[in-house]
Amino acid sequence: MSVLRIARVASYFLALTAACLMPAPPASAQATSGPASFSPKRLWDGKTPDFRGIWQAQGTAYVNVEGHSGGKGVAASSSIVVDPPDGKIPYRSDALAKRDENYRARATADPALKCYQPGVPRATYLPSPLQILQSPGNFAIAYQENHSFRVFHPDDRPHFDAADWWMGDTRYRWDGDTLVADVAALTDQVWLDQAGNYHSTDFHVVERYRLTDADTIVYEARIEDPMVYSRPWTLRTNLKRVKARNARIIEDECLDDEHGVRHHISPYDRDNLLTGEAWREKNVASK
Amino acid sequence: MRAIRSKQLRLAIVVAVWAASISVAIESSFAQPSPAAANPEKTTLPRLPDGHPDLQGLWMKSNGGFQGLFIGSLDGTNFAAGGGRGPPAPQYEYLPQAAAEKAYRQKHSYEDPEGRCHLPGVPRSLDQPAGLYPVQIIQDESYVALLHEANHDVRIIPTDNSKHPRNYWAWDGDSRGRWEGDSFVVDVSNFNGRTWLDMQGNFVDENEHVIERFTLVDRDTILYEATVTDATVFLKPIQFRFTLKRVPAEQQILEYSCLEGERSRQHFTEEDGGNKQRAK
Numbered sequence: 070m071s072v073l074r075i076a077r078v079a080s081y082f083l084a085l086t087a088a089c090l091m092p093a094p095p096a097s098a099q100a101t102s103g104p105a106s107f108s109p110k111r112l113w114d115g116k117t118p119d120f121r122g123i124w125q126a127q128g129t130a131y132v133n134v135e136g137h138s139g140g141k142g143v144a145a146s147s148s149i150v151v152d153p154p155d156g157k158i159p160y161r162s163d164a165l166a167k168r169d170e171n172y173r174a175r176a177t178a179d180p181a182l183k184c185y186q187p188g189v190p191r192a193t194y195l196p197s198p199l200q201i202l203q204s205p206g207n208f209a210i211a212y213q214e215n216h217s218f219r220v221f222h223p224d225d226r227p228h229f230d231a232a233d234w235w236m237g238d239t240r241y242r243w244d245g246d247t248l249v250a251d252v253a254a255l256t257d258q259v260w261l262d263q264a265g266n267y268h269s270t271d272f273h274v275v276e277r278y279r280l281t282d283a284d285t286i287v288y289e290a291r292i293e294d295p296m297v298y299s300r301p302w303t304l305r306t307n308l309k310r311v312k313a314r315n316a317r318i319i320e321d322e323c324l325d326d327e328h329g330v331r332h333h334i335s336p337y338d339r340d341n342l343l344t345g346e347a348w349r350e351k352n353v354a355s356k
Numbered sequence: 357m358r359a360i361r362s363k364q365l366r367l368a369i370v371v372a373v374w375a376a377s378i379s380v381a382i383e384s385s386f387a388q389p390s391p392a393a394a395n396p397e398k399t400t401l402p403r404l405p406d407g408h409p410d411l412q413g414l415w416m417k418s419n420g421g422f423q424g425l426f427i428g429s430l431d432g433t434n435f436a437a438g439g440g441r442g443p444p445a446p447q448y449e450y451l452p453q454a455a456a457e458k459a460y461r462q463k464h465s466y467e468d469p470e471g472r473c474h475l476p477g478v479p480r481s482l483d484q485p486a487g488l489y490p491v492q493i494i495q496d497e498s499y500v501a502l503l504h505e506a507n508h509d510v511r512i513i514p515t516d517n518s519k520h521p522r523n524y525w526a527w528d529g530d531s532r533g534r535w536e537g538d539s540f541v542v543d544v545s546n547f548n549g550r551t552w553l554d555m556q557g558n559f560v561d562e563n564e565h566v567i568e569r570f571t572l573v574d575r576d577t578i579l580y581e582a583t584v585t586d587a588t589v590f591l592k593p594i595q596f597r598f599t600l601k602r603v604p605a606e607q608q609i610l611e612y613s614c615l616e617g618e619r620s621r622q623h624f625t626e627e628d629g630g631n632k633q634r635a636k
Binding site: 211217229236331 | 412472474475503
């Protein structure tokens with residue numbers, strides 16, 4: 070570990086201590102929809118809160134978690150960063166330039182455009198839905214985006230962090246009816262949104278999933294990364310249940326175009342269908 | 357550090373292609389469990405409250421099916437070797453034009469869409485090389501979800517025997533399940549015609565139709581059977597039959613990144629779609 074790095078880590082912990090001593094964020098930042106006393110439905114063990122279903126983030130934070138103006142058919146969004154109270158990610162002064170560089174190049178540099186797995190927490194507030202799969206003792210999320218998924222493992226064993234993962238390594242526990250997930254070992258090859266907000270491999274996320282009514286999950290991610298941010302910060306957004314009949318996660322796969330660039334294709338698009346005509350004609354011709 | 361596993365696995369697949377190309381059909385002396393046979397375990401199978409067998413857990417193909425790979429598993433055990441010889445590989449009988457196409461694809465195996473990180477289709481999502489990629493199953497009364505490590509492929513299969521959609525064409529098709537006694541039976545249709553069945557050029561087109569049966573024969577064994585029909589490709593249905601074994605509890609599913617961590621193109625020549633110069 071270099072001296073520079075030790076200094077960075079030390080300053081980070083100083084900032085962390087300072088953050089702990091600061092007064093609690095204003096009540097507005099803590100507000101969530103629904104009373105805290107809501108008691109969710111239970112799984113068949115009569116105990117575990119039932120998060121099953123298809124869920125979709127509200128709003129357009131996927132464009133920029135710090136908020137953005139509207140345009141190009143996308144509604145404006147306020148920041149989903151609830152701590153610090155100014156709604157800004159607390160970048161280290163030497164880390165901001167890279168974000169700005171990412172932002173300028175975002176039309177082509179966003180890793181999501183290449184059909185890579187989206188990472189955490191970005192997967193949660195994408196414009197595509199997710200499905201929570203659950204049974205007593207099991208919890209997993211299948212994201213429609215690029216058919217990525219996360220299996221949540223109980224936190225009685227340490228992280229499997231011998232490599233960096235695109236979707237991280239997740240360990241969870243229950244805090245009352247709130248699922249608390251510790252996510253580590255994330256690659257630095259993903260972004261947090263389309264605006265180039267980013268992190269390093271020292272990224273560490275603590276997620277909280279809480280049902281505030283039958284159709285709302287309040288999702289919170291506390292984020293720390295001493296290499297990129299001057300202090301931990303928190304984002305929060307609501308997931309709403311997708312209640313349409315027959316709603317389901319559909320297959321989201323990418324295909325190369327004629328220039329070798331991958332694009333998402335829809336299984337509802339007939340152009341995605343490749344009939345056997347081509348090879349049958351070829352083999353008749355070759356006889 | 358990044359994508360180490362991915363790199364190793366991609367390399368493993370390259371090895372598998374070689375192995376497959378020189379492998380000979382292996383005759384079976386392995387007695388497969390039969391769901392119809394009297395089964396003393398039957399009464400003690402784990403079950404969900406709805407009475408259906410509990411298929412949940414982490415599972416690994418133990419042997420049989422595609423015979424292209426004989427390398428280690430997560431803990432160093434060679435499942436394929438340790439499990440004895442598997443049942444015979446599926447027997448294909450092609451229509452004449454399709455046979456010519458199969459021969460073409462076998463010679464051009466680098467065109468295998470799975471080699472380009474595409475979803476494998478069915479039954480290939482389960483018929484991965486033995487002992488290599490596990491599948492996590494999560495189940496309730498309304499679905500059986502298969503989370504495959506390979507290609508981070510997900511199938512969330514409803515148990516209500518509902519109808520296939522119209523105007524939907526997918527790499528993995530569309531799966532609709534139902535319980536028949538203690539077997540979970542899945543009808544798979546709506547394929548997009550792009551997938552291969554293995555690395556040796558065996559293939560299907562958009563008319564593929566699959567009936568799968570998942571049968572829990574004892575606490576730690578699922579018998580998997582699939583019948584693949586395709587009237588424009590095959591003369592007769594193709595049968596797949598192999599077992600999935602429960603993976604020891606101390607092991608977990610890992611992440612498979614392919615496109616995201618792909619390094620195998622460096623092993624292919626430019627002519628074959630990779631980055632390497634062809635040897636003069």
